[in-house]
Amino acid sequence: MTSQDIQKPGQDAPHFTREWLLSALRYVRGDFAAALSGEAADDERARSRMRTARALGLDVVAPSVLSAIDEAVERISALQWPGGLEVRYLALLGALREIAEVSTATMPRGPEYAELSDLARVLSAAELAAASGFRRRTAERFRGLYVIVDPDLTNDRDPVWVARQALEGGATALQLRVKGRDKGDWAELAEELARTCEGHGAALVVNDHPDVAVAAGAHGVHLGQHDLPLAAARRTLRPWQIAGTSNALVTEAQEALDQGADYIAVGRMFHTGSKADTRAAGPETLREVRGLIPSGGPPLLAIGGITTENVGEVAAAGADCICVIAAVTQAENPREAAERLLSAFRAARPASS
Numbered sequence: 001m002t003s004q005d006i007q008k009p010g011q012d013a014p015h016f017t018r019e020w021l022l023s024a025l026r027y028v029r030g031d032f033a034a035a036l037s038g039e040a041a042d043d044e045r046a047r048s049r050m051r052t053a054r055a056l057g058l059d060v061v062a063p064s065v066l067s068a069i070d071e072a073v074e075r076i077s078a079l080q081w082p083g084g085l086e087v088r089y090l091a092l093l094g095a096l097r098e099i100a101e102v103s104t105a106t107m108p109r110g111p112e113y114a115e116l117s118d119l120a121r122v123l124s125a126a127e128l129a130a131a132s133g134f135r136r137r138t139a140e141r142f143r144g145l146y147v148i149v150d151p152d153l154t155n156d157r158d159p160v161w162v163a164r165q166a167l168e169g170g171a172t173a174l175q176l177r178v179k180g181r182d183k184g185d186w187a188e189l190a191e192e193l194a195r196t197c198e199g200h201g202a203a204l205v206v207n208d209h210p211d212v213a214v215a216a217g218a219h220g221v222h223l224g225q226h227d228l229p230l231a232a233a234r235r236t237l238r239p240w241q242i243a244g245t246s247n248a249l250v251t252e253a254q255e256a257l258d259q260g261a262d263y264i265a266v267g268r269m270f271h272t273g274s275k276a277d278t279r280a281a282g283p284e285t286l287r288e289v290r291g292l293i294p295s296g297g298p299p300l301l302a303i304g305g306i307t308t309e310n311v312g313e314v315a316a317a318g319a320d321c322i323c324v325i326a327a328v329t330q331a332e333n334p335r336e337a338a339e340r341l342l343s344a345f346r347a348a349r350p351a352s353s
Helices: 017-036 044-055 058-078 085-106 111-139 159-168 183-199 210-216 230-236 250-258 282-292 311-316 334-348
Strands: 144-149 173-176 203-207 220-223 242-247 263-267 300-303 321-324
Touching (some): 017 058, 058 085, 111 242, 144 334, 183 210, 203 242, 250 263, 263 321, 311 334
Parallel strands (some): 144 173, 263 300, 300 321
């Protein structure tokens, strides 16, 4: 794959992976069904296929193969296949793994079928490697300014409008945070924000709820210390969706790093009125966590009470990104507030960053 093959956010690629794969599966199914057929074939080509299938011994394994193909078709048909070649190829790997796993489960036992279980393992490893690389590139959007959009903290303004203002002001990532409401009441908002972020080349993560992240087509989920464990959230997320974590202690950040979090957020840095139950961490904790993250590791975010007046402290402590709520979403002019914060953060970052 060349750099020209990689689609920009929001672009749809002329790539019909699912349709091609399903068509191929159904074609192969026809060969195995022919091996079992006791009826006279309609033409010489069909009779030839039947004779060949039986000569190869396909009639022996056909019942298991047909069952495997039928289940694979059902699973593949239900997969989400978002736009962009990278994600579509990643989805194709997942689909092929599904076929291999189903085949392994339904085939007769014996050394002659060992290659199927090996194939499933190889495809699983390939899928994980591809997904990890894709998530790393998504996580690069969490360098700079990351804004949390809470519908209750927009001064009664449309949260989508506030989000657009933040993005136009330079934010490259947003988080949708909704507390105390049923998911169905804000699922549509999540979908609209996902589309808005795609249109700006930015990332959207959903706070707390990986299922909403999947349903809305968001880029991932943000997890606090009392939310689902990261490994559990991954079982709900699509392989290409990221998971970032909030951490107030160095030990929490180390655990998140060990578990493969796609970004590490440390906070709160300073006093904030946006969330009363957050624990203090401060720039010193941020500096310690900076020392844990290896070169090329996930982005390090600072969150909580950050303003243009104190942003220099978190920049000096090694933050790759600042995360704010009220400083942008409750500002009279969110776009200008975002521009000022981002400019102050970039100006305060060490020259080597």
